[in-house]
Amino acid sequence: MTDAARGFSSRAIHVGQEPDPTTGSVVTPIYQTSTYKQDGIGGLRGGYEYSRSANPTRTALETLIADLEGGSRGYAFSSGLAGQDCVVRALLRPGDHVLIPTDAYGGTFRMFDKVAKPWGIDYDIVPIADADAVRAAVRPTTRMIWVETPTNPLLGIADITALGGIAHSAGAVLVVDNTFASPYLQQPISLGADVVTHSSTKYAGGHSDVVGGLVVVREGLTIEVPDGDPVGPDAATRVGFHQNSIGSIAGPMDAWLVQRGLKTLAVRMERHCDNAEKVVDFLTAHHGVSHVYYPGLPDHPNHDIAARQMTRFGGMVSFRVRAGEDVAVKVCGETQLWTLAESLGGVESLIEHPARMTHASVAGTELEVPSDLVRLSVGIEDADDLIADLGQALDRLA
Numbered sequence: 001m002t003d004a005a006r007g008f009s010s011r012a013i014h015v016g017q018e019p020d021p022t023t024g025s026v027v028t029p030i031y032q033t034s035t036y037k038q039d040g041i042g043g044l045r046g047g048y049e050y051s052r053s054a055n056p057t058r059t060a061l062e063t064l065i066a067d068l069e070g071g072s073r074g075y076a077f078s079s080g081l082a083g084q085d086c087v088v089r090a091l092l093r094p095g096d097h098v099l100i101p102t103d104a105y106g107g108t109f110r111m112f113d114k115v116a117k118p119w120g121i122d123y124d125i126v127p128i129a130d131a132d133a134v135r136a137a138v139r140p141t142t143r144m145i146w147v148e149t150p151t152n153p154l155l156g157i158a159d160i161t162a163l164g165g166i167a168h169s170a171g172a173v174l175v176v177d178n179t180f181a182s183p184y185l186q187q188p189i190s191l192g193a194d195v196v197t198h199s200s201t202k203y204a205g206g207h208s209d210v211v212g213g214l215v216v217v218r219e220g221l222t223i224e225v226p227d228g229d230p231v232g233p234d235a236a237t238r239v240g241f242h243q244n245s246i247g248s249i250a251g252p253m254d255a256w257l258v259q260r261g262l263k264t265l266a267v268r269m270e271r272h273c274d275n276a277e278k279v280v281d282f283l284t285a286h287h288g289v290s291h292v293y294y295p296g297l298p299d300h301p302n303h304d305i306a307a308r309q310m311t312r313f314g315g316m317v318s319f320r321v322r323a324g325e326d327v328a329v330k331v332c333g334e335t336q337l338w339t340l341a342e343s344l345g346g347v348e349s350l351i352e353h354p355a356r357m358t359h360a361s362v363a364g365t366e367l368e369v370p371s372d373l374v375r376l377s378v379g380i381e382d383a384d385d386l387i388a389d390l391g392q393a394l395d396r397l398a
Helices: 008-014 056-069 080-091 106-119 131-137 160-169 235-246 252-263 265-285 303-309 325-334 383-397
Strands: 073-077 097-101 122-126 142-148 173-177 195-199 213-217 289-293 316-321 350-352 373-377
Touching: 008 056, 008 252, 008 265, 056 073, 056 213, 056 252, 073 080, 073 235, 073 252, 080 106, 080 142, 080 173, 080 195, 080 213, 080 235, 097 106, 106 122, 106 142, 122 131, 131 160, 142 160, 160 173, 213 235, 252 265, 265 289, 265 316, 265 383, 316 325, 325 350, 325 373, 325 383
Parallel strands: 097 122, 097 142, 142 173, 173 195
Antiparallel strands: 073 213, 195 213, 289 316, 316 373, 350 373
16 A cells, blocks of 8 residues: 555654664654765765755655645744745745735734845735635735634634635735644645645644744645746745755754654544533633634634534634633633643643733734633643633633
8 A cells, every 4th residue: 555545644653754774763763963974075875965954854754744734845944933934935036925814823924024024025914714805905916825724813714725726816826824723634735725834833743842843835836936046936946945045944853853743643633622622612601701713613604614624623712701801811820720821732731812922913913813812722631621720710700
């Protein structure tokens, strides 16, 4: 049976992870080296010369994530934002225009607003769940549509297939940040996306012990480039060239940790989803909660789209506290099992106040989030314990 014919978990455990030919080790070695002995000038063993350009541990991870996402090439970076910045620099040039979501991660917005914009990249903010609004916002210079689905922190859902059609009709590429869903729950390339990004710090790593980023490019993606461009039109080659030239790579230990995390992604995501559904049932019935954001709820505005393009609805939940911002902040500080912290996607459950924490950078913009919003990253502890802890905080304060 070929790798392509095997199931997700089998591929996650075996693709790019053949037993070490020297020792038979079933675990990919950590090649903690900066350089490699050459057999004469230009005589490279396996193509390795310097670990910024390539490292066997990183190659194993990049091979694996490309397979899991159904792309042609994968790349591992030092952080999710490093990977996103590389995509922007590799596929855009000054004068190009990008559409980004009204509900986007604050760091992504900061990257476009404070880094890409001064470089000459223009952007507009659009409600990415509204395909007609996206189509209307496209300009002649639009070269990229940037999507999160589900979004952070309001769990909005975008129709990847519809947006892919809009992007391709305009000569643009569709980039999907798949961090919240993970490749286990959603494969955007199969739905029409051109590039997929991840903060591998989150579900891919899964244990809150690594910071990293992943990028996957679909087979055959090319972009228009000016005459004399030194890299050429192949998008995967361009991302690889910029990764090496800029140097924001995943180190071998970080690559090994993310690869290890991906091996158990399927079983972890099932438990994350099981627990999230139980937490959602509790929150929707609580008198102190005015609204729950979760794509698995039938009254979610794009529930049908989420059901079509995701296998389950994920482990992220947000809710609004009826009593307002001050109580929402206090609830975040009163839980005991839920840890007050930024980030998400680890085995432990986290709680945070987006307006003052992860999304403080978008205050006063179109991306500002409700001040009474609480975001949960539902871990894999016992669901009854998680609900009891949330309940005691909400009952006392809300």
